[in-house]
Amino acid sequence: MLTLFGRFCRKLRIDNGELLKDMADKLNVTSSYLSAVENGKRNVPHNWLDLISDLYSLSESEKIELRDSIEESQLSMKVEMKGLNNKDKNLIMAFAREFKDLDEDKKDEIRNILIGSVKGGRE
Known part of the structure; x- marks a missing residue:
C-alpha cells in the first residue's frame, strides 16, 4: 500500500510525465528500491x-x-546520542520504551511542550 510519500512521488511523476524508473534513475537507485520506499517497506x-x-x-x-x-x-x-549526558540518554530511551503505552492526553502534553520549546514549532 502506498504511503503518503509514495502518493506524493506518484503525483510528481505524473505531473512530470515520468515513470517510476525515470525517478529511480534520477535518485540513483533501482526501481524496486524506490517502490519499496513508496510502499513503506x-x-x-x-x-x-x-x-x-x-x-x-x-x-x-x-x-x-x-x-x-x-x-x-x-x-x-x-x-544521535553522541555528546549527550547519561541523564538525557536515559530520557530518550524511556520515551522510546514507553511511547506506545502513553494515552492521548499524555502525548498531547508532550507534543505541546516540544512544540512550545521549538522556535517556530509546527505540528
Whole structure:
C-alpha cells in the first residue's frame, strides 16, 4: 500500500510525465528500491528531501508537503546520542520504551511542550 510519500512521488511523476524508473534513475537507485520506499517497506533516505526538491524544483509549499509526507512515512528513526549526558540518554530511551503505552492526553502534553520549546514549532 502506498504511503503518503509514495502518493506524493506518484503525483510528481505524473505531473512530470515520468515513470517510476525515470525517478529511480534520477535518485540513483533501482526501481524496486524506490517502490519499496513508496510502499513503506523501507525508510525514506534522509537526503531525499533536498534531492527531490532540487531535482524537481519544488516550491516552498511543495517542499513542506514532501517533508510532511516523508515524516509520516518513516518506519523508524535513528537518534544521535553522541555528546549527550547519561541523564538525557536515559530520557530518550524511556520515551522510546514507553511511547506506545502513553494515552492521548499524555502525548498531547508532550507534543505541546516540544512544540512550545521549538522556535517556530509546527505540528
